[in-house]
Amino acid sequence: MMNESIKNAIIKHLEKKNVITENFYSELTEETKKIKSLRDKVDISLFDIKKEIIKTNFNLLIDKIFKEDKESVVTILKNTKNRINFYDVLEEIGKLLVSFEQYNENYELNSPELTTLKETFALKDEQLYELINEINLDKK
Secondary structure, three states, rough: OOHHHHHHHHHHHHHHHHHOOOHHHHHHHHHHHHHHHHHHHHHHHHHHHHHHHHHOOHHHHHHHHHEEEEEEHHHHHHHHOOHHHHHHHHHHHHHHHHHHHHHHHHHHHHHHHHHHHHHHOOHHHHHHHHHHHHHHHOOO
């Protein structure tokens, strides 16, 4: 259970800025569920990228590129048995960017109230989701 004072501050903020209808908190909860679903896709994409990076030594390759250690880059590429795996990393990054754009667009276009709450109260997505759910349950 989240801090009651944060919950109360969010309720005051919402009531001050919005006309609270009978379904207001239920609709807000539905918005947070959609955001959570999109955020879960972003998180899964991040995990998939991590798996591909580990599988390919991609992080070591990038490190050597930034250090301008050209010989080490060539050695890494030469010693990589299946260089096709590097494309898998790039493909996963592409999937991440698509997932992130969907998540970000939903926040900006469909859920400006949630964006405001998140920024105003410095909440992580999971915290915002839990708080809105608790508020909705309390209001029922």
